[in-house]
Amino acid sequence: MSKSARNRNARNTNPRGKNARPKNALTETQVPWGTIAFFTVIGLVAFVAIGYAFMQSRSSADESIAGLVTKDDLSRDHVTGTVKYETDPPMGGEHDGAWQNCNGRVYDAPLRNENAVHSLEHGAVWIAYRPGLPADQLEALQTRVTGTDYTFMSPYPSLDAPIALSAWGKQLKLQDAADPRVDEFLRAFVKGPQTPEPGAPCDGAKDTP
Amino acid sequence: MTRGRRPTVVLAALILLAGLTLIAVNMLRSGAPGTNGPEAGFARDMSTHHAQAVRMSFIVRDRTDDRDVRLLAYDIINTQQAQIGMMTAWLDEWGLPKTDPAGPMRWMAGHAGHGGGAGAMPGMATRDQLADLEKASGEDAEVRFLRLMIAHHRGGVDMAEAVLTLSGHDRVQRLARTMVDGQRAEIGQMNAMLRERGAPEA
Structure with a gap:
């Protein structure tokens, strides 16, 4: 028991004035409405302020895209030869010194993986599709790519899905070009926070497949 | 009590x-700008627009020995690449995507990008024009570059002036203002360079 509480009890047991009648200190405690209101309001203000700050700082990168595959600790070394990548298509790793131009480019032939991976390092998203994709879907993807800097697309014969979107360390395979996750992936990863080399260009290097 | x-x-x-x-x-x-607002749209599209100016400037530096043109190109490369960095940092700070899959130029009235790609932006050179510049050399390359860059700067000034009327955001206003003033002055300089080469003004 604290010193002040002891003093209060001592006063209550002292018969004088209006409180002359003896009272049970345990049942007579008043509900401190003022204090409750005071701390409730402070708590509310703090809650709103913290919630607001959280909303402000929330990142735009949506890592919660269903089916997204992530890979860390990818090598960034430059090599001149052929690289055996762990995934098909690759989503990062050793690559050629020249990047594939990725300023909204639609390529109609397969690319060299070693050049395409360098573009991912610069913050580009690579849309690979399996040859035979229906014409309307191909057209929809081409429209997206030509309207979006830091994207490029190419056919990829050995693909095990109709479409694969790749950024550095991020990959999503899709069945249909109309899937809303295409735009989600672009919004999250075009020049996104996964980019190992922000500010690097998407033109001025390899311009043909 | x-x-x-x-x-x-x-x-x-x-x-x-x-x-x-x-x-x-x-x-x-x-007031962190929204993803569909003029500030974010300007930051994204002007980054793409600037990137092409940087590319054109590098090409002409490879295609001519003329000191004045090479120095102008050097200036444009450094200025516009730094400005791309500033605009990228805004989007980072605002927590907004660097791209809008709905298409470029939606923020600027009358230029909604009809799926026309980056070409929907005013002043952008076509791929063929860039390919021709890469093949040209000497004074031919200089004149081609000057004409392309004057058109490019005019488009850039239009975009910067549009955001000046659409947004009251301090830093956006400040950078857009420097773009209008700087690029207007360079248009005058480039027209003078065309005259020096006996080529018609653009």
């Missing part, structure tokens, strides 16, 4: 009021 409660309630109400005012003021002042 009531005598002790009243000041507490008044104090609590004051704190609540102060807290709400602080939040409201903060929201109005920092």
Whole structure:
């Protein structure tokens, strides 16, 4: 028991004035409405302020895209030869010194993986599709790519899905070009926070497949 | 009992009021721009626009030995690449995507990008024009570059002026203002360079 509480009890047991009648200190405690209101309001203000700050700082990168595959600790070394990548298509790793131009480019032939991976390092998203994709879907993807800097697309014969979107360390395979996750992936990863080399260009290097 | 409660309630109400005012003021002042607003659209599209100016400037530096043109190109490369960095940092700070899959130029009235790609932006050179510049050399390359860059700067000035009327955001206003002034001055300089080469002004 604290010193002040002891003093209060001592006063209550002292018969004088209006409180002359003896009272049970345990049942007579008043509900401190003022204090409750005071701390409730402070708590509310703090809650709103913290919630607001959280909303402000929330990142735009949506890592919660269903089916997204992530890979860390990818090598960034430059090599001149052929690289055996762990995934098909690759989503990062050793690559050629020249990047594939990725300023909204639609390529109609397969690319060299070693050049395409360098573009991912610069913050580009690579849309690979399996040859035979229906014409309307191909057209929809081409429209997206030509309207979006830091994207490029190419056919990829050995693909095990109709479409694969790749950024550095991020990959999503899709069945249909109309899937809303295409735009989600672009919004999250075009020049996104996964980019190992922000500010690097998407033109001025390899311009043909 | 009531005598002790009243000041507490008044104090609590004051704190609540102060807290709400602080939040409201903060929201109005920092007003992080939205993803569909003119500030974000300008930052994204002007980055793409600038990137092409940087590319063209590098090409002409490879295609001519003329000191004046090479120095102008050097200036454009450094200025516009730095400005791309500033605009990228805004989008980072605002927590907004660097791209809008719905298409470029939606923020600027009358230029909604009809799926036309980056070509929907005013002043952009076509791929063929860039390919021709890469093949040209000497004074031919200089004149081609100057004409392409004058058109490019005019488009850039239009975009910067559009955001000046659409946004009151301090830093956006400041950078857009420097673009309007800087690129207008360079248009005059480039027209003078065309005259020196006996080529018609653009």
